[in-house]
Amino acid sequence: MADLLPLLGFAIAGSVTPGPNVLMVAAGAAGSGVRAVMPHMFGITFGFSAMIALVGLGLAGPLAASPTIHAGLQVVAVLWLLWLAWKIATAPPPGEGPARPPMNFVQAALFQWVNPKAWMIAGAAIAGYTRPGEALLPQVLTIALVFGAISMPCLLVWAGLGAGARRVLRDARSLRRFNIAMGVLLALSVLPLLR
Template sequence: MPADLLVAFLGFAFVTSITPGPNNMMLLASGVNFGVRRTLPHMLGISLGFLVLVVAVGLGLDQLFRALPVTYQILRYLGGAYLLYLAWCIARAGAPKTEGQRGKPFSFLQAAAFQWVNPKAWIMAIGAITTYTPEQNFIGNVLLIAVLFAVVNLPSVGAWAVLGSLLRQWLEQPARRRLFNLGMALLLVASLYPLLLESAHA
């Protein structure tokens, strides 16, 4: 891959990974409710799950979606419905008083699987493959793009969990914790705006 294209891609990977989206909103909430250590499997699941998604898109899923656009739309709407369910769960989390009442953060496999129904992840993966992957030595470049994206993605999404952890002490008051979780739920719903806007213009 040419050096200028590589630099451009790394910028794309950083900006898309660090900006707010479903993954980052959930990691912020998880950092508040569970701390960074218990959120680590969630963070790793996002990065490695996204790596697999990028490889899959590069190796043929993009072609499937072009041939059968309805499959992409179905996947996106299933993802939207799942995001609404997650927002409902976060909003109802309240302010647990003891460690035993805190429930469980996302597991590695849950976070990895979530990438397949995350609309932002699909946009990022398709954008990376169609915009930044040279045709020469295509398979090798797909693998390089996927690995580099995961390397950039992990610390980027991890910053949101760390931020959440730093807010834990301030959010010890039950009322503040409830308001925070409600705010995170609303932001998660707001992340569906592009999907809703596209549906309105369809």
């Protein structure tokens, strides 16, 4: 197994940088508060750690071998992310119309399978931080555990930013702009898939 310090740095960078998960957490916390997005955050943490373990233990091979499955997953990911971007951008500010609740634990865990950033990070982590010739299971489990330990603190940063935006953006017009900005950023995250 490669040194844990570089893996830790990669896990922090991969978990805290903008992507679908953190943007949805920030938007959810801005609209509903940090407590309301906790199940979503735990779902991301569990779902992504499980994804790393499954990808690392062999699921990536069959998926990569089938161009049809790969293309299908990309189409599903793009459509799903664009739909989520629309829902975030058009979400009403708190107290104005029915608010869309954040994802629950199961939804957030399952979302990882159509999240392009999650696939890229999982693949890079397995390829970069395992060593051929060494037992794969302990290496993959270590990577999954490191990402699991790093995930919640990184998500809390974004939930705090969203909750802070909620306090700063006191009027409905400002909150609507914030939601639109989060939705646009999420929509832009699909650009790498459109190459």
